[in-house]
Amino acid sequence: MNTTLKAKKVEDLPYVKGMLKKVNLSDFSYESKAKTDEAVAKTNNGKFNNEQVANVSKNIDFRLSGLKQYINQAADNNFYLKVTADLSNDAIVQGSIKILAENLDIYVPVEKLLPKSSAEMEAEGSNDMQFVIEEQESGYSLSLCGDYNPSDARYYSSIYSTNPTDCHDHGTSCGIYQDREWWNNYAYNYYAELCHNDCADLVSQALSYGGLPEDGTWYATKYTSTRSLTWVNTGYLKNYMTGNDYWRTTTYSSATEGAVMYTASNHVVMIAQNDTITHQYNGHTNDRYRANFSDSPSFVYYKLW
Numbered sequence: 001m002n003t004t005l006k007a008k009k010v011e012d013l014p015y016v017k018g019m020l021k022k023v024n025l026s027d028f029s030y031e032s033k034a035k036t037d038e039a040v041a042k043t044n045n046g047k048f049n050n051e052q053v054a055n056v057s058k059n060i061d062f063r064l065s066g067l068k069q070y071i072n073q074a075a076d077n078n079f080y081l082k083v084t085a086d087l088s089n090d091a092i093v094q095g096s097i098k099i100l101a102e103n104l105d106i107y108v109p110v111e112k113l114l115p116k117s118s119a120e121m122e123a124e125g126s127n128d129m130q131f132v133i134e135e136q137e138s139g140y141s142l143s144l145c146g147d148y149n150p151s152d153a154r155y156y157s158s159i160y161s162t163n164p165t166d167c168h169d170h171g172t173s174c175g176i177y178q179d180r181e182w183w184n185n186y187a188y189n190y191y192a193e194l195c196h197n198d199c200a201d202l203v204s205q206a207l208s209y210g211g212l213p214e215d216g217t218w219y220a221t222k223y224t225s226t227r228s229l230t231w232v233n234t235g236y237l238k239n240y241m242t243g244n245d246y247w248r249t250t251t252y253s254s255a256t257e258g259a260v261m262y263t264a265s266n267h268v269v270m271i272a273q274n275d276t277i278t279h280q281y282n283g284h285t286n287d288r289y290r291a292n293f294s295d296s297p298s299f300v301y302y303k304l305w
């Protein structure tokens, strides 16, 4: 599909309405930083210091500036559907047709991928804003990944992802959808040991491109096939990133472009879009470009800012 938001400005999005209501702002002007600061300061009965107020305001500005890019912007929105039906005497049994949608590495009824109601999205915005306020109350600093540019990371994961219908190495026999000719083979030579399992490798490359600093534990040597275990192994990657406070757990609704997510089977992908209504990811194993997904209790989201 190719979809465009109905909202003509970010304040029309139910999610943003919920966010702004939480801090008693009915609208938002990019020029009125003082007004935002004043409203934020009041939300916590004046208990926030100046730095905390600035951090909450920065968070609001970050989210709304990020959303602005999606207004009046048509974008590809890819779904993978599986249709099943029972057969009787070579005929389809009426009422037995089921349409399932791929949701990362699980299948869900296709209805699960429809947008949530306005009320639900407004509640998401309100809850996420509450989370930002509580994060400041607990003294969270926003500066840990100061050099990380989520848009750059998203860009990288987008240009090296595609939507193949079979496997480059094994055709249809392995059941994996992978086209490694599309990968960044120039800078990161193919790492044969990984075979299909390139999901952490892609996410690491994108994080590095986005500005996250490599070190003696998390690294890849460019123009060779050398990668550290922490770079290519999903479990090691998660332990390293959370252990160094680069990643913080977040919600489905506040995981925006450049954030990462894990499934229950330890598959990792990068968020490509979250305009509050449409959520997409890029990934390898299976290779996926701007694939739609919905929340699941088995998914875990991490943000880097």
Ligand SMILES: [Zn+2]
Pocket (backbone or CB within 6 Å): 167, 168, 169, 170, 171, 174, 175, 176, 196
């Ligand atoms: Zn294969």
